[in-house]
Each structure stands twice: as structure tokens, then as C-alpha cells.
Amino acid sequence: MTRSGRWLVIGGLLLAVWGMTYGLYYAVFVEHQTLDTIGGSLTGAFVHAAEQASQKSQASMQAYANANYIYVRQVDAHGHWIGLGLLLVVLGIAFGRVGFSEPARMGLAGGLIAGAMLFPLGVLMETVIQGSIPKAVAVLGSALVIASLAGIAFGFSRDRGTA
Amino acid sequence: MSLHSDALNATPGGEIAASFSALSARRLLVIGGVALILVGMLFGDIFAVFVLHQNASRINENLLAATNAVAAHDPSSVPPHFMAIGGLLENRGTKVDAHVHMIDFGYLALLLALVQPFVAFSESARRKLAGALIFGAALLPVGVFLIHYVGLIYSPLESIGWASVFADFGGFIVLLVAAIELIGLWKYRQLPAASKPADALLADRSWASRTLFAWGTLLVLVGFFHGSYYAGTQLFANEASDVALLTQMTTGARDSAAQAVEDYAMLQGQKAVNIAAHSHIIEFGMLAILMAFFQPYVFLSERWRRIWVTTLLAGSVLLPVFVLLELRPGLLAGGIADIGGLLVIVALTGMLAGVVRYTGTLDAAAGGAR
Numbered sequence: 001m002t003r004s005g006r007w008l009v010i011g012g013l014l015l016a017v018w019g020m021t022y023g024l025y026y027a028v029f030v031e032h033q034t035l036d037t038i039g040g041s042l043t044g045a046f047v048h049a050a051e052q053a054s055q056k057s058q059a060s061m062q063a064y065a066n067a068n069y070i071y072v073r074q075v076d077a078h079g080h081w082i083g084l085g086l087l088l089v090v091l092g093i094a095f096g097r098v099g100f101s102e103p104a105r106m107g108l109a110g111g112l113i114a115g116a117m118l119f120p121l122g123v124l125m126e127t128v129i130q131g132s133i134p135k136a137v138a139v140l141g142s143a144l145v146i147a148s149l150a151g152i153a154f155g156f157s158r159d160r161g162t163a
Numbered sequence: 164m165s166l167h168s169d170a171l172n173a174t175p176g177g178e179i180a181a182s183f184s185a186l187s188a189r190r191l192l193v194i195g196g197v198a199l200i201l202v203g204m205l206f207g208d209i210f211a212v213f214v215l216h217q218n219a220s221r222i223n224e225n226l227l228a229a230t231n232a233v234a235a236h237d238p239s240s241v242p243p244h245f246m247a248i249g250g251l252l253e254n255r256g257t258k259v260d261a262h263v264h265m266i267d268f269g270y271l272a273l274l275l276a277l278v279q280p281f282v283a284f285s286e287s288a289r290r291k292l293a294g295a296l297i298f299g300a301a302l303l304p305v306g307v308f309l310i311h312y313v314g315l316i317y318s319p320l321e322s323i324g325w326a327s328v329f330a331d332f333g334g335f336i337v338l339l340v341a342a343i344e345l346i347g348l349w350k351y352r353q354l355p356a357a358s359k360p361a362d363a364l365l366a367d368r369s370w371a372s373r374t375l376f377a378w379g380t381l382l383v384l385v386g387f388f389h390g391s392y393y394a395g396t397q398l399f400a401n402e403a404s405d406v407a408l409l410t411q412m413t414t415g416a417r418d419s420a421a422q423a424v425e426d427y428a429m430l431q432g433q434k435a436v437n438i439a440a441h442s443h444i445i446e447f448g449m450l451a452i453l454m455a456f457f458q459p460y461v462f463l464s465e466r467w468r469r470i471w472v473t474t475l476l477a478g479s480v481l482l483p484v485f486v487l488l489e490l491r492p493g494l495l496a497g498g499i500a501d502i503g504g505l506l507v508i509v510a511l512t513g514m515l516a517g518v519v520r521y522t523g524t525l526d527a528a529a530g531g532a533r
Contacts, residue, residue, distance in 0.1 A: 013345075039245070039249060042245070043241065043242055045409070045410075045413055046229050046232070046241045046412075047238045047241045047242065048238075048413075049413035050235075050238035050240075051236075052236060054414070057414075061406065061410055069402060083445070087449065090274065090452050090453060091380070091452070094365070094456070096365075097368075097373075097376060123394075139395070142394075145387055146384060146387055146388055146391065152380050153377055153380035153381045156373065156377040156380055157373075
């Protein structure tokens, strides 16, 4: 296995383990409470509206919106870390087939690993930090993943068994 | 002559053939993994045709009823409708979970099949681990599927039923096997370099393998690009619309609230098709990359191998593209998307038939040698 491929396999395994650990923590300590908040506050918003208690209804609707916003991003971060981790492992095993020089492959592997870490991190940061920094981190991460994958796809198409 | 033919000509002495001997861990994982993916996909197709849309309609009916209860100032009628929505969401959620887990465990089985030569355990131990993985990988989705139907019948626990217990047990087996395989990989790293032969399977450079690698990576790339585009341009707006429409249901007059329910259903559909297109194209890309590794085991003529590769890739493009278009031409696009899914299933079945044929050739040759 090439050095770049080894980096991808190790990076992917670490990322997948990190994503699963985060998912386990999330499932045990956070998810059920979040789902209860989402369901309870939405029901509450409708019940209060039927009682004509509009302020309480709006407060419940806001609680629903906040909980849903956080829930979507937490689940997304978990799923993307694991998914990208497994993609890194699979690509790493076959990275010798990418028809470029080893330094170029190292560049692609580094970009993909950095993007795979940063993109879900930026998504998760959106739940705790206001403003444009989290979005910038997520955009940078996804741009790195997209550019690296484009390079790798092109590299695979150049492979003629000489690697 | 292709590398594939070379490999078979060398049977049973060839290195590729040796890595796929009868009842070997790799053979169990490849055949079991592809079978899990096929069953998961078939289940997904059946679910999409017979359950998904009907379920969404019932959710909307209950949401409309809750909205009407608000307009009628009848708070006691609201919770039962949300309870019903909860039940419908559980019904949908458990079926989606069963579909996704079965396919993803199939991918895990293929990934583990790939690394078997680098797991430093005896073949007998690896075979037992492979069997346990396939068992756990089948148990979890079956258990998850049954959660909605079994509920809490005969359960000694307050909120967890037997189906959940068996599903969790299946997941635990998979996790345990994966952890033990990691230990085996770690042990392999410590072996001297001389006792680490190269895996001949990874050296295959046939047309089928190269095409699946390049297109698989491209599919993942397109799926990731689409997901990023959706997140960047529509996600925040959709979330704002979601809350605005729900608020309209609780504050508007009866007519405007009913319109809000209709718009809300359309918004949910829009979100669902975007997420489905994004996840399916990436999953199909991963499948193409994984199947690229195992092309030397697909014992078919070069023509048929090319046909199945092309069919797999065509279906992998058709399904997500037409899922995305489902909101506009509607049923026609949905039908074409289902055909795309069917093409992937047919192609994978064709490849599995080639793998099974290869095992027959190897076993017959081994039997003759005895």
C-alpha cells in the first residue's frame, strides 16, 4: 500500500471511530431528550393555539424550531463523519490506482482528510456559534472534499495498471 | 486476454483463487455482503412503492385534523392527532432504518472481505467472525423492522420491546466483530515484512474494475456536490419555511391553515427528494467502488461483465436524478427512478451469479484435485 493510501486508511478509521463515539454519546445522552422536546413543543404549540394562548403557542413553536435546528445538524455531523471515514478507508486501499505521482497523491489524500474532518465540524459548530465562522469552516471542508474527489476520480480514470 | 481470464486459467493454484477458497471468511463475507445489499435494496423498493407515499398522506391527514382542532378551539382533540403522527413516523422510520442498516452492513461485510488477508487470525477464527457478522447484520434490520409491530408485547421493560432488544443484540454482535477484526489488523502490522504477501485481488486492472472505480468516485463526488449545494442554498430557507407554515397552521383562519398544511406537505416532499437523491447517489458510488475490488471473482465472459457494470452505473445515475425530478413530472419520474433501482438490483444479481459460478468452478477443481 502506498504512503498516501496508508494515511487515508488510518485517517478514515480514526474519523469513523470518532463519528461512532460521538453517535453513541449522542444516542444515549442527547437524542431522546431532543426528540421529546421536538414532539412535545410542536404538540404544545398546537394545543396552546387551540386554547387561544398565542404567546405560549409562539414560545412552544420557537422551542420546536430551535430543537429541530440543532437535531438536524447533530445527526448530519454524525452521519457525515462516519460516511466520509468509510469512504477514506475504501479509497485508501485502492489509492495506488490513482494515476498520479506519490506527492500529488499525498496532496489529494491530505485535502480529503482535512475536508472530511472540517465539513461536519463546521456543521456542528453552527449549533453553538452564531455568525459566519461555522459556515466558512463547513464550506471550506466541503470544497476540499469536492476538489480532492474530483482529482481522485480523474486519477482513477488515468490508471492503466502501471501504479 | 483479460487479467480475469488469466486468473481463472491459473485456478486452483492462482493467488486470486487461493484467496477465495471454499467456506473461507472472504467468500462468506463477499456472498453474504452482496446478499445483504440486494435484500436491503429490494426491501427499499417495496417500501417506496407500497408504504412511503401512503404513510405521508396519513401524516398530512392528521396534521390537517390537528389544524382543524385549533381552528375549532378544541385543545383536547390535538394530542391524539400528534400521537397518530408519532406512530406513522415510527412506522416510516423503522422501515427506513431497516433498509439503510441492511445495505450499510452489506458494505461493511464487503470492506471486511477486502481486508481479510491483513487480519492476523487463523482461517477458522476469521470464518467464525464472518459468520457472526452476517448473523448480526441480518438480525438488527429484522429486529428494527419488527419494532413497530411487536411493540411492548411480553416485554419486561417499560419502554423497550423484544424487537428492540434483538435489534440491539444484532448491532452489538456487529460492533464486537468489527472491534475484533481491528485487533487482527493491528496484529498484522506487527508481523515481519517477509510474512506479509501482497493481495493479488488488489492488483486487478480490468476494464470493469477501472470503470467502476472511476465512475464510483465520480458518483460520490456528484452526490457530495449536490448535498453541499442543497445545504448552501436551500436548507436554511426550508427550515424557515417549515416553522412559518407550522405557525400559519396555528394562527391562520381555517382556509389559510389548510393551505399551509398543503404547502407543508410539498416542502417535506422537496426536502425528502433532495436528501434521497444525495444519499442514494453516494451509496451507489460506494457500491461501485466496493464491487470494483471483487471483479476478478465475477466469473462471466468479458461482454457480460461489461453489461453488468454498465447496467449498475446506469441505474446508479437514473434513480437519484429521477428522484430529484419526482416533484415535477410526478409519477412518471417516480416510475423511472424505480426502474433505476431495479437496474442496480439486476446488475448486482448478475455479478453475484458470476461470483457463485466462480465458487463452483473453484470447488469443482479442488474436488478433482482430491
